[in-house]
Amino acid sequence: MSAPLLLTGGRIVDPAQGMDAVGDLLIIDGKIASVGGTIQGPDGARRVDCSGLVVSPGMIDVHVHLREPGREEVETVASGAHAAAAGGFTAVAAMPNTKPVTDNQAMVGFVKRQGEAAGFARVYPYGAISVGQMGETLAEFGEMVAAGAVAVSDDGRPVENSHLMRTALEYAQTFGIPVVEHCEVMSLAHGGSMHEGVISARLGLKGIPSEAEEIDVMRCILLAKLTGGHIHLCHLSSKGSVELVRWGKDQGVNVTAEVCSHHISLTHEAVEGYDTNAKMNPPLRTQRDVEALQQGLKDGTIDLLVTDHAPHHYDEKEREFADAPNGIVGLETALGVNVTWLLESGVLTLSQLVDRMACLPAKVFHLPGGTLAKGSIGDVTVFDPSREWTVDPARFKSKGRNTPYGGRKLRGQAVRTIVGGRIVFELNG
């Protein structure tokens, strides 16, 4: 255990306790020992001045791709967890579309151990829903959960077989984990590579209609209604999806949803010029969709923010648009993007932003943290919401450089990331 850590004079924002006040925070033995007001701290405590900064529960990104095992040249658990820490995240949940697929207890345990060995952000493994993500046979949820899996997903592809999805939603209830769906009707997306609209028509690129997502959103909500299971919907990208989730919540269905930082900030116009760093699945859509997603986040229809951090090697993206892989890195830009597009523009308050990046991810995925209440784990993000900086992909801790935000000025940056009372990242200069 590291020495006691005393963060002094920061603005402590913890929506889980309804707290927003300047004060001190003390972490002893990896746990929050005291929060708020002036704290003396024990002898030998390390004092860190946080005046002018926000001190929040550690931010958690429940949707990242760390590529290990299988594509270690693109990202490893360690480089991804380092990137997470540099972006202000104290924990991430790693999707199981590795090579081979993380669909058994041994693989789950491996990812977890790699995360522990790296010693940056905490790494929570996902297990696959189906063996090999082939959409045929259920993977062993029970053993995977025992090995450390926090949820199951076939992300990267949908579970097309509705009977399998129904069974997964039922079986997962035994272990109290969410079933996490990448919503897409593949036969309708039909090999498209961007949002279907006027820009795809102009560029001559095959489009993916919003309905390819929405039909699966509706199916999953209805299957959750049927089974009483907890469905968590990945990376919503369209106005229609927000409306369907709103309907589902009104019906009392156990549905939660997430949105990526890029979907609340960019539109399909970013694809002009065939920029493969604007290629992701689901695709960037219209301004109308962006506004609906922001609104959904504000009114609670969408529970939380994620990155869908998806590193690719630069020469995989350096090719014809239709052939380039989907996805962008996001861990080191998310806080800045979210502050710039949600906080600065007045969509969310600071407390709401912290809620959707730290508290709700913990709550929805039943993870430790998400609060600075006494006795909780000592995971803390210290950030400066007004600091302006320019995105320089060459400085990323991630091995991935594939970002559409390169060269952009953002506001809001992590200054210190603290995991279990240990500072795992500190901003230089």
Add this chain to the structure above:
Amino acid sequence: MTILGKDLIGLAGLTREQITTILDVAEPLKAISERAIKKVPTLRGMTVVNLFFEPSTRTRISFEFAEKRMSADTVNVAAAASSVSKGETLVDTARNLEAMRIDMVVIRHPASGAARFLAERIESNVINAGDGTHEHPTQGLLDLLTLRDKLGSLDGKRICIVGDVLHSRVARSNIWGLQAMGAEVAVCGPRSLLPNAIREMGVQVFDRIEAAIEWADALNVLRLQLERMQLGYIPSLREYNRIFGVTRARLERAPRDLLILHPGPMNRGVEIDSDVADGPHSVILHQVTNGVAVRMAVLYLLAGNKASLADVAKGGAA
């Protein structure tokens, strides 16, 4: 001359003045192909690579004639388009060619955006000879030249593009080129072969070929790719011909003489009947003749507009 930049990627974004200049430059170049000695020394010493990732007979030969009649040295490369991580990448192919010190690349590629991708990465001039379902600007230009030859000004003229607009790079280049030149543009075809957002491109839509014929001064009849039927966009070629085929009987009911264009190669009896293709309204062979002149004009206008290495590095070559 810097009427054009380094490259010709598409007609989208070109001004009426730019297009008019290309057509005006093409006009006197037509005569070269009518001479006994069909050669001028304009591009002597320049090396042009025709880099074709898709089979093409007509466009490649037309470019090759244009290059040879301008005295350029030409090399034809028929490359297999690598589908994801198989074989050499497009950028490697281009860099290797450029390392042999070439001046221009004429590229045909099945991926939309491939020509621009290349242009942003090499110093040589790039001419798009068709990229996926995006653009085919020299085809658009030769269509404009043909229409101008026959109709005079294009201002207010009504041109309808018939057929598979969804998958057609010829359609897109035509739409932007015609609109820039002041023409009214419509499309006609089965809705399953029209982009959903087609009206947002400033184009009207005819569901019936009869209505299109009644409206138009010229029809540009697109080739129906036969694989569209296998992919389920239309039920049968037979029904396509019955509903959308340009036939003599339909043309006879037109209120005015229509020009019939077709970018080739034709499927006789599918999108166009033989007696129309070979009939008095057809300007299809005139298009082919104009193709050489337009390509000579583009080669001439681009020659010398090279990017500096620094521009290429910045990706701002255009």
